[in-house]
Amino acid sequence: MPPSDHFRRILSQCSFLTLPKYNLVLGILVLFLAGCSCLAQEQSPPPAVADAPAGAPNAEAIAKNNLLVPAGTRIALVLTHPVQSRYIHRGDDIYAQITSPVTSGNEVTIPPGTFIQGKVDRLERKGGRGELHLQSMAITFPNGYVAPVSGPVTLESDDGYALKDPGKGRIVGAFALPAAGAGLGALIGHSVGGNGTNVNGMNYNPGGLKSTAIGSMVGLAAGGVASLVMLTSSHNFYLDVGSPVEMVLQQPLSLERDQVADGITQSKTHPVQAIAARPQPPPTTNTSTSPFDCPAGQEYCHGSCVNTASFIGDSNNCGRCGNHCSFSESCTGGSCSCGPGYTSCMGSCVSQASLMSDSSNCGRCGNRCSIGESCMGGSCMRTTPCPPGDITCH
Helix, strand or coil, X not given: CCHHHHHHHHHHCCHHHCCHHHHHHHHHHHHHHHHHHHHHHHCCCCCCCCCCCCCCCCHHHHHHCEEEECCCCEEEEEECCCEECCXXXXXXXXXXXXXXXXXXXXXXXXXXXXXXXXXXXXXXXXXXXXXXXXXXXXXXXXXXXXXXXCCCEEXXXXXXXXXXXXXXXXXXXXXXXXXXXXXXXXXXXXXXXXXCEEECCEEECHHHHHHHHHHHHHHHHHHHHHHHHHHHCCXXXXXXXXXXXXXXXXXXXXXXXXXXXXXXXXXXXXXXXXXXXXXXXXXXXXXXXXXXXXXXXXXXXXXXXXXXXXXXXXXXXXXXXXXXXXXXXXXXXXXXXXXXXXXXXXXXXXXXXXXXXXXXXXCCCCXXXXXXXXXXXCEXXXXXXXXXXXXXXX
């Protein structure tokens, strides 16, 4: 029963209110109580706040279990695979390994030996430095924990490690240009010298011989200049295995504390790629302007006379002048062979440390991971869910 009807019934029972003079007072009271009843019905209690599910982590717990590597942190790395700019395109992978522990405050956040894999955006060479601009990057800890790093990210090599890579075509052309220039100059000089004079049936032309010699020398010099321009104008470069590179984090990186602690423990059993020595110019014994000036036991090489005995162990001239061994090789007995920390794999020297993350040679040479798997710690591990109904997937 509404409060207004209930109040009217009570008032009707009181005889002293039945008089006409009290009808006005009764009406006012009824209207007042009816308004209060409507207000009470319209106001509903605020909804109760649902309690958080049991076991759900709160923001404080998440922050406590996370490590933060601040933006601007410098990370030292070393390449575990060579980088040859003429063959690497946008979207290809770059592989490296962290060489020094990364710290935040007094706490280690990334241990040495952690692997880096990035997607190439573009490559540049500035002087003796190579710049590898990446679209994105992933950090793989020794225990398999993967932390993605959003791009862009830039890896920059130390000065002197980015070697010019003119390519075989330019090298062949560089050697051919001086000879071609000398031949063309000789023809031009001979034509300028004329046919000479016939003396007793023999052609006597000292002026023509002189013109031919001069033309040959001029052509040789012009060909040499063109050869030098051809070799130095190439923008391609080469970074061998072991080249040190450095990156700077552009954004803060959040890591799981428990995973990092486990990765630091397992990093003690993972080898770190050795840093290669900076490329040095070939050793010389004395300067010379002509190959004919070298004494016995020496050979004209790169504009100087070099002891041929040094070719036995010279990585810049291994076995012969100009035969340069790569960073992953050492010159032994006049032949380039895989150096310490490297193993021969399919005709090339592969870093033993790279076998821990190389999906084409996971753990050993030729062990290729299947589709949907990645090499982590020298073992192929599935990174994508198995297709429904595929019983061979595990």
